[in-house]
Amino acid sequence: MKSTYPELPGSLLLVEEETLARWREDDLFRRTLEANADGEPFVFFEGPPTANGRPGLHHIISRTIKDLVCRHRSMEGRSVTRIAGWDTHGLPVEIEAEKKLGISGKPEIEAIGIARFNEVCRESVFTYKEEWENLSERIGYWLEYWRPYVTFHTDYIESVWWVLKELSGSGLIYRGHKSVPYCPRCGTALSSHEVAQGYEDVEDPSLTFVADIVDASGAPDPDGRAFLVWTTTPWTVPSNVGLAVNPGLTYVEVAHDGRRLIVAEALAADIFGEDVEIVARHRGDTLAGLRYRRPLDLVPAPEHVGNAWTVVAEDFVSAEEGTGIVHMAPAFGADDYAAGQRHDLPMLNPLDEAGHFVESIPVVGGMFVKDADPLLVEELRRGGGLFHIGTSVHSYPHCWRCGSPLLYVARDSWFAATSTLKDQLIANNDRISWFPPEVGEKRFGEWLRGNVDWALSRDRYWGTPLPFWVCDEGHLHVVGSLAELSELAGPLPDDFDPHRPFIDEITFACPECGGVMHRTPEVVDVWFDSGAMPYAQWHYPFENVEDFESHFPADFICEGLDQTRGWFYSLLAISTMLGRGPAFLNVVVNDLILDVDGQKMSKSKGNVVNPWDAIGEHGADAVRWYLITSSSPWVPKRYDPAGVREASRKFFDTLFNTYRFFALYARVEEWHASEADPQPAERPFIDRWLLSRLDTVVRAITEAMDGYQITRAYRTLGDFVVEDLSNWYVRRCRPRFWGNTDAADARAAFRTLWDALRTVALLAAPCAPFSSDWMHRALTEESVHLQRYPAHSGASDAELEADMEAARTLVSLGRAAREDVQIRVRQPLRILYAVVPGGRSLHGALLDLVRDELNVKSVEFLESAEDIVRLVARPNFRELGPRFGKRTQVAADAIRGLDQAALAAFRGGAAVEIELDGQRHTLQPGDLDVVQEATGDLVVKEDGSYTAALDPALDDELRAEGMARELVNRIQRLRKDAGLEITDRIELALAGSEAVQGAARTHQVFIAGETLAVSVTVGDEGISDGFEHVRDTDIDGVPARIALRASATVG
RNA sequence: GCGUCCGUAGCUCGGCAGGUAGAGCACCCGCCUGAUACGCGGGAGGUCGUUGGUUCGAGCCCAACCGGGCGUACCA
Incomplete structure (x- = not known):
């Protein structure tokens, strides 16, 4: 039994500190896990953050949601495994390492040596690990940090290898030569979902150049005809090998400066003005096959010329923009590449790995492509090939990590053939419940419908090495485990590190031809690492097979909207390729956190809110509550400190005050919950009403939580606490809690309020884990987090509530x-x-x-x-x-x-x-x-x-009664000012006008009762020297004199 | 460009299968003040982004447009 009800600490922050200390002392998180160990699993996957960046405020919202849902399920008795994860590979880490080493670019990395470079990567991976862990603890985000999955650990890598081998076994892995987005600084190709992260509006040249028609022998066209061609990438013009027209469009010849320039009819007026002189018309398909002189002759012609510098017909050509004639450089563009394949156009690629023209190219040799643009334009002008140069703003992809503009370059890469499984991806996605639904149906659905093969490989250093070994004959062997590797290549050392460069040294005989197999040098896309976590976090299938089976798929995940193409996709793509259906069944998507003015938080704007500051000022529960209740997770949220304060005042202060009220009188009356408390049916109407409301609220919250409508759930709870519990029930029932001579009624009141507070603590626990736990312990001496979530009992009574x-x-x-x-x-x-x-x-x-x-x-x-x-x-x-x-x-x-x-x-x-x-x-x-x-x-x-x-009519009787109440009011104030205890008895004397005295006499008993007066004398003569406290006061213009002293009579 | 979300009181947001606009904060007025430096009550404040359409009736459905966010796209 409770011995007493403790004082609340002075602030929410102190409540949290005290609670946090208790949790540590009790190892409470583990105890909750143990308590439910045999429960039905509720499967949660943690999306791994990178610990070489600091956590921000935006991490708090998704972590709060994750924690909230997991705590809720845990309170329902489900066994919730909450394994932490760290994303430790990839470009972000490498770029950090480059900075640390004071180097940039692949040649410098290789000069230092991959071993040393990767060592630095490994060291920097956990730079902020402790800050992440501390912040998680401070915000009450419970995660099993003692057994995290770490993507660079050997076990993890081995599972990723297993996945890759499975995919390869299903014929989904291939090496292809394709035009892929390429970061010249990082020297590697990026996948489409990485590209999607880095679009920015930039100003690029808008170049229109002339391509003179020639005959088969190369002689100029007798009519001086030429094509007008538009491009925004002058640096690709030296690599031009073809022009494309739309076969169905009409093109016109326009007389201009002695030439006859060919453009799409629809665009002629835009280019030449309204008074164009049109000399001839052609359908696009009749232009196909014409030859032209290459606009710039800087790059040596290829050995196999094929159909270089001819016009081809392609449906993708439009007359929306430019000239209706498209410049083709198959080395630098996906459409160009595909069309080049169809029409036997050669590839001219005069660039090195870093995006510079090779030294042997005249004029621009050694220059970075973007820097070469002006020189190339000048070169065109000199040759008479320049028609117009301007600028245009369009959005262009940049490297999501280093910010360099991406180039589309045809390169060899390893691919996963996701596009062959498009229907299954879509079908699996249909089994996922998205919150909000439109993200899944629209945004993610669109993305899946436009699915392209996943470019898996990165020409980098710090990543899971692709377990692909290739021999000179081109045979591929995919290694799916360390055991397999040692079988092929001999024993591995005990502390074998599967990273580069060590893995690169391992060779073995080709099982097919006996030739030497070398590992392909690339590492895997980091998104593949994280998408493989359902398997790799268990080191599946090498260990924990049952654990894996019972923890797949996830019932619930939650991440930011930016993961639509990131983790959400990689999870689904991998599970689909493995033939295991969707990797998660419910996903809550949260949008960005903006600043007060609706601006995105960014370091450059200086409007980033440090999560520690926010929590240190308002408390974790207040921030959590604010983030959950201010608006749905999936709408962009403006973070407003004033809003947090308001949330804190409104919900937490009200709840705490209600507890204080309860505790104060429960202590005085020494009330404890017991069998002696009347059954609900025997309690007064207002008690039954509150319990009914409570049950209704429990039902509403349960429904909302089950539907992942957490904002609705906690708004409902907040309204109940403020409106029903505090402002109505407690206010109405105040007198029942002290000096109540009806013992049963007092018990009913205490019990009802105690039940309500306890239930509120239970309901609030997932969202406000600190204060709810404090209060629950204060009421029952047990942690709220080891209790069952309330289930509605059906006790609600609609008639009662309507009344x-x-x-x-x-x-x-x-x-x-x-x-x-x-x-x-x-x-x-x-x-x-x-x-x-x-x-x-x-x-x-x-x-x-x-x-x-x-x-x-x-x-x-x-x-x-x-x-x-x-x-x-x-x-x-x-x-x-x-x-x-x-x-x-x-x-x-x-x-x-x-x-x-x-x-x-x-x-x-x-x-x-x-x-x-x-x-x-x-x-x-x-x-x-x-x-x-x-x-x-x-x-x-x-x-x-x-x-x-x-009816506003007053009569004397009513006036006197009103006066009596005014007197009580003034007497109470005087009591308080006199420093009397609540229970002190007084002797009272009243004097004043006839109205005052009359009212005092008529309502003497009432006044005495309200003010605990053992004696009341009325009239001026009654106020003698013996009164310590005398006050003259004014009641709506009527003077009155009040005198009182503490009574010797014991109350 | 296309897609998507959003646009409701000064601010933050609700508005349940279309039935005739709400809450909180701030503001003003009043009340209370023996749990609560807090609370309570009231008031003022909106042509629900614009324009059309469907309907007996539109904040809600449709279309177009405007503004904002996000996403997407190698239209060269």
Whole structure:
């Protein structure tokens, strides 16, 4: 049994500190895992962050959601495995290492040596590991950091190899020569989802050049005809080997400066102006096969010329932009490459690995491509081939890590043939529930429908080495395990590190031809690492086979929207290629966190919020609560510290105050939950109401949580705590908690409030794990995180709740009426007339409650006072619409026009008709509401179908009572100022005008009772020297004198 | 360009299968002040981005447009 109810620490921050210490002491997280070890699994996958970057505020939102969902399921008894993960390979790490070593680019890396370079990578991988772990702990994100999966660990790599071997076995791995996005700085190709991360608007040259037509022998065209060609990449012009036209478009020859320039007809006016001189017209297909002189003769002609420098017909050519004639450089463009293959166009690639022209090229040798643009334009001008040069802004892909503009270059790469499984990818995606759905259906769905093969290889150093060995004959052997490798190549050392450069040295005899097999030098795309985590986190299939089977697929994952093409895709692509269906079944997507002004947070803008600052200022629970309740996770969220403060004040302060109230009196009265507490059915109306509300709230929250509508769930809880629990239940029930002579009633009140607080703690636990745990321990001495989440019992009573709703609405209206006539609530009034929709009327305790709240002697429901009532018809469009169609408004007008007698009759159940265009229609009960409006000297307030009419008339009796209440109010203030304890008894003397004295005498017993006065004397003569505290005061202009002293009588 | 989300009171956001606009904060007025330097009540404040359309009736459905975010795309 609870010995006592502890004081709340002074702030949320202190509550969190204290709770965090308890968790550490109790090793609580592990205990929750152990408690549910035999429960039905709820499978969660942690998307691995890179620990060589610091965690930001945006990480807090997804981590809060992850934690919230996992805690919720855990409280439902599910066994939730929450293995941490670290993404440790790839370009981000390598770039960091380059900086650390003060080098840049592949030649410098290789000069230092791959061994040394990778050593630095390995060291930097965990730079911020501790900060991540500490932040996770501080925000209450429970994750099994003691057994993380780490993508550079040998076991992990071995599982990735296994995956690759499986894929290879299914014929999904191939080496291809394709045009791929290529980062010249990093010297490697990128996958399409990496490219998607780096689009930026840039200003590029807009170049239009001339390509003179020649005949088969190379002689100029006798008519001086030439093509006009547009490009935004002048550096590709030396590599031009073809022009493409659309076979179906019409092209025109335009006389211009002695030449006849060919462009698409649709664009002629844009290029030459309205008064173009058109000399001839051609269909595109008739132009195909024409030869032209290459615009720049810098790159040596290839050995196999093929159809170089001829016009080809391609459907992708449009007349939207440029000239309608497309410059083709198959070495630098996917369309160009494909068309080149079709038409036997050669590839001219004068670039080195770093995107520089090779030294042997005249004019631009050794230059970076983008820097060469102006020189090439100048070169064109000199040869007479320049038509126009300008600039245009368009969005262009950049390296997602280093920011260099990407080049599209035809290169050898390893691919996974995902596009052959497009239908399965789509089918598997259909089995995933996305929150919000449109991300899955639209954004991700579109992406899948446009799926291209996954370029897996990276020409880099720090990554999972591709386990592909190739011999001179071109035979491929994929190694799927370390055991297999040692079988082929001899024993491996115990501490074998599968990374480069060591792995590169391993060779073995080709199983097919006996030749020497060397490992292909590339490493794998990091996204492949992370997408393989479902298997590799268990070192599957080498170990933990059962663990893996019971933890696939994930029931739930949650990451930022930016992972749509990242982790979400790699998980699905790999599981689909393995034939295992979707890797996850539910995914919550969160959007960006913006600053107060809606700007993206970025270091350059200096508007980044440090998560430690946010938590240090407001507390983790407040930040968590704010992030969850301010708006749905999937809409961009503006982070507003003022909003966090408000959330904190509103929810946490209210909840804490409610606890303080409970604890204060529970201590005084020494109440503890026990069998002696009355059963709910035996408790007063308001207790049963609160318990009903609680059950309704539990049901609503459960439904919302099950549907991953966590924002809705916690808004519901917040509203309950503030509106129902604190502002209504506690406020109404305050007197029941102290000095209550009805012991059963006191027990009922304490028990109800205790139950409510405890249930709120349980419900809040997933979202606000610290304060809920503090409170739950304070109430029960047990951690909230080892309890079961509340299940709704069906105890809710809709009638009860509707009655209370009606009462609260009437109270609200009554207050508004008092406001109108400026009569404060302390002044009693005679009567309130009330109308409640549906003919509901209130009785008993509820009626007392309304009378008490409004301080009126009686409340009458208007059936009994029809002489002061006017009936008003309110048409119900929902019913009338379907019945009257176009004439709904006419019918509504007719109903509004019904007279008092007709309405009274209708209310009484008689048949009433309206006439429309000569036709009579009998009104059905649902067609209209008959509402009563008060008339006369009453103050009337309405809200929907509610009406409250207050009689503001005062008489002497009411005035005296009002005065008595004012006196009580002043006496209480004086008591407080005098420093008396709540329970101290006093001796009281009152004096003042006739009104004061009269009221004091009439209501002496009342005043004494309210103020704990053992004696009351009235009149000036009563105030003698013996009173320590004397005060002259003023009650609405009436002077009064109050005197009191502590009584010797023990209370 | 295409796609998607968003646009509702000064600010942050609700608005449940279309039935005639809400909450919180801030502001103003009042009340309360023996759990709560907090609370309560009230008030003012909106042509629901614009324009059309469907409908008896549109914040909600459709179309176009405007503004913003994000995504996407090697249209050279």
